[in-house]
Amino acid sequence: MPLRLFCFPHAGGGPTTYRHWHRALGPHVSVRTVLRPARPGGAGFTDVESVVAELDSQLAEPLTQPHVFFGHSMGALVAYRLACRRRATGHPLPRALLLSGYAAPHLPAPLPPVDGLGDAALIAVLRAAGGVPAGLPDRPEFLDRSLPALRDDLRLCTGFRDPGDPPLPCPTHVFGGDADPLVGERELYAWDRHTTRLSGVRVLPGDHFYLEHAPEQLFRVLRPLLRRYATAG
DSSP states (O other): OOEEEEEEOOTTOOTTTTTTHHHHHOTTEEEEEOOOOOOGGGOOOOSHHHHHHHHHHHTTTGGGSOEEEEEETHHHHHHHHHHHHHHHTTOOOOSOEEEESOOOTTSOOSSOOOTTOOHHHHHHHHHHHTOSOTTGGGSHHIIIIIHHHHHHHHHHHHTOOOOOOOOBOSOEEEEEETTOSSOOHHHHHGGGGGBSOEEEEEEESSSTTHHHHSHHHHHHHHHHHHHHHHHOO
16 A cells, blocks of 8 residues: 655645655555645634644544655644644654754744735745745736735644644654745754654755756655655564
8 A cells, every 4th residue: 555645735825735756656655635625614722732723633644554744834734733733642653753944832933923914925935935936916816815825824833833743753854945934944954943853854946846847856855765665564
């Protein structure tokens, strides 16, 4: 049975975020994108722990199989907190945590507070991080749907307060971009407070969205890692 790779998107990320990963990572890995759950009636979540609790419930059966978590930006925070919740409830942990582009959770959120930012200011911040393609903000569907959803996700990140859980025992690999304006090497290495098995920090060329602009450089690192965890007993 292939190793299941559960991939958690960045703030505002959707089902296409990891669309090429299954083909790129080979037959020994089954890739599943984990989307932020929706509540009946369209009510939003007000904190990360509520999101994680819902995901834990939705993924209960798939997470009984051997698996690894990969999360980028907000997705790294969600993946980490899901692993913490599963440990607290006595459920199996992922064979590894792969965390990308997010500061260790005891540090301030690397994303800006959004309540005081107008649309133009928020788009400027996102552009500086490399996350808004040219022309996209001019499309009505971006302003009507994508930007409000992104705001909601950013509120979850900036409102998170680290509860100080004990370090996780699963191997943790941390990744980032060398030109990321939001997260530097110091913030990446600070994840060592949250794991007893920090297995390395890898800084790759690129900005906050290095994994989208030049994915093959990350795939070259992930293939042997995932092969190792796929064959681990």
